[in-house]
Amino acid sequence: MVEIEIDENACVGCGSCVDDCPNDVYEMDEAKNKTKVVNADDCMACLSCHEICPAEAMEHKNIHVAKRLYIDRRVNDILNKII
């Protein structure tokens, strides 16, 4: 089962994930002005929310992580040395 964690310190409350999620996994917590997970069972781990979140405030655990063959390993190696 998918577990979703929202870093409340990082979340800026823009609501982009709420609008983008096709399965209504998120809702806005109006009191805190932060996103909250309300329907993790319906999360299909498309990770659109990760892509749209400006604060990189979420983490998905226990999901199928798709292959990323497009990543150039040589570029990655260079980046790893720099970062």
Place this chain on the structure above:
Amino acid sequence: MAYEIKREGKEIFGDFKPELIPNECGGDIDDYEEALHVLMKFVGSMSSALEQVSGRGANAIVYQAGKRMGHEAGKMVEKTDNLEKAMQELSEILGAEFYFDMWKPAGQEGYTIEKGDETVVKLIFRDCVVRQTLRRTGLPQKGPLCYLLYGYTVGAVEEVMDIRGKLDIDHVGPNACLKTLTIKWSGK
């Protein structure tokens, strides 16, 4: 005599007979990776150019190409009326590079929904070479190249189940895409 262009990496020398594939031609994993990246760039570029020249017609062209491939691939497996078995066979046809599952919202009872003479099932594509290619070349998802997989899936399902099929793209994401497969039984 050939003019030798200076380049990094060593040239492969070996014996060659037409009926044998020498081991030297195999290359190592880095060669395959490089070839994959070049192919991704080529295909991405072709898709983008096709869209530029043909506009929305590009989708139809790529869909038709995928559908033909799907029909050809579908001939390799056993025909069946059983949707679950067809999905299993479709998974074998599409291979590990198109890893997909049937999907349903938590509140829904079964994976299929019957609507008159139609059966609807949602498919979640987790690994997809098309997605990899689009991301490699910086192209948006849901473009002409996505129609290749669309056509491929529909072609294979039509061939395996001997029905008419339709696939709609519900949602695309960087890690998975949700599609709805509609099977028209009256199309038999």
